[in-house]
Amino acid sequence: MSASDVFHLGLTKKDLQGATLAIVPGDPERVEKIARLMDNPVHLASHREFTSWRAELDGKPVVVCSTGIGGPSTSIAVEELAQLGVRTFLRVGTTGAIQPHIPVGDILVTTAAVRLDGASQHFAPLEYPAVADFACTCALVDAARAAGSEPHVGVAASSDTFYPGQERYDTFSGRVVRRFQGSMAEWQSMGVMNYEMESATLLTMCSSQGLRAGMVAGVIVNRTQREIPDAATMKQAESRVVGIVVEAARRLITP
Numbered sequence: 001m002s003a004s005d006v007f008h009l010g011l012t013k014k015d016l017q018g019a020t021l022a023i024v025p026g027d028p029e030r031v032e033k034i035a036r037l038m039d040n041p042v043h044l045a046s047h048r049e050f051t052s053w054r055a056e057l058d059g060k061p062v063v064v065c066s067t068g069i070g071g072p073s074t075s076i077a078v079e080e081l082a083q084l085g086v087r088t089f090l091r092v093g094t095t096g097a098i099q100p101h102i103p104v105g106d107i108l109v110t111t112a113a114v115r116l117d118g119a120s121q122h123f124a125p126l127e128y129p130a131v132a133d134f135a136c137t138c139a140l141v142d143a144a145r146a147a148g149s150e151p152h153v154g155v156a157a158s159s160d161t162f163y164p165g166q167e168r169y170d171t172f173s174g175r176v177v178r179r180f181q182g183s184m185a186e187w188q189s190m191g192v193m194n195y196e197m198e199s200a201t202l203l204t205m206c207s208s209q210g211l212r213a214g215m216v217a218g219v220i221v222n223r224t225q226r227e228i229p230d231a232a233t234m235k236q237a238e239s240r241v242v243g244i245v246v247e248a249a250r251r252l253i254t255p
């Protein structure tokens with residue numbers, strides 16, 4: 001294994017070639033697809049859930065690094081990328097909509113997250129909001145519009161768990177602890193758009209430490225209609241949202 005400047009990612013400062021913006025999907029398999037939408041894509045490292053590529057936009061370096069699922073691994077990826085000089089993070093994910101009017105395939109831009117995670121509390125107390133950076137949010141909205149998708153812009157519920165925290169009863173136990181019983185209806189009544197699993201940690205740790213972060217997601221399932229997404233629709237939603245995050249990155253690094 002080659003020498004690394006950080007504990008987990010297997011990356012050096014030199015690998016990043018001065019990149020200050022990172023695109024951070026959850027899924028390691030999404031990393032190469034994103035890097036290949038840019039110029040000169042290069043694989044840098046793959047360790048555990050963290051796969052990293054570097055590429056260029058308008059001649060400027062951008063790093064793409066997966067976070068894995070959930071807050072704890074996201075906090076590691078973001079911390080180590082920040083140690084290597086990254087200051088702007090764009091998360092691109094898949095998500096489950098909870099509002100009946102949001103169809104599968106639509107694009108969501110997250111302005112803030114309900115903090116149903118644990119990791120964000122290691123960075124700031126619960127009173128502190130998990131809020132996205134305004135410039136990142138504007139770039140994501142503009143990029144979605146430029147791609148012909150009018151995004152839904154608003155609040156996500158960001159949960160440590162995929163099953164109980166997102167009030168799923170289709171588990172082997174069929175049980176959800178009292179804390180989360182009825183929680184989906186409550187979030188719906190407050191206009192929360194969707195469930196995902198990393199934005200609470202990402203937005204809290206970035207906002208509270210002087211880093212910029214934004215979040216865009218493709219809807220792969222609508223929880224008011226069904227629980228299991230269709231594979232073809234999932235692929236379509238993913239390919240649409242990765243194009244949008246790359247265009248947003250271009251807008252953020254080119255003055």
Ligand SMILES: O=P(O)(O)O[C@H]1O[C@H](CO)[C@@H](O)[C@H]1O
Binds near residue numbers: 094196
């Ligand atoms: O598609 P990604 O980026 O992994 O995002 C979503 O998908 C995973 C759950 O299936 C969670 O990580 C959730 O946030």
Ligand SMILES: O=c1cc[nH]c(=O)[nH]1
Binds near residue numbers: 095097221
């Ligand atoms: O319902 C969903 C779909 C994707 N990711 C989530 O976290 N929840």
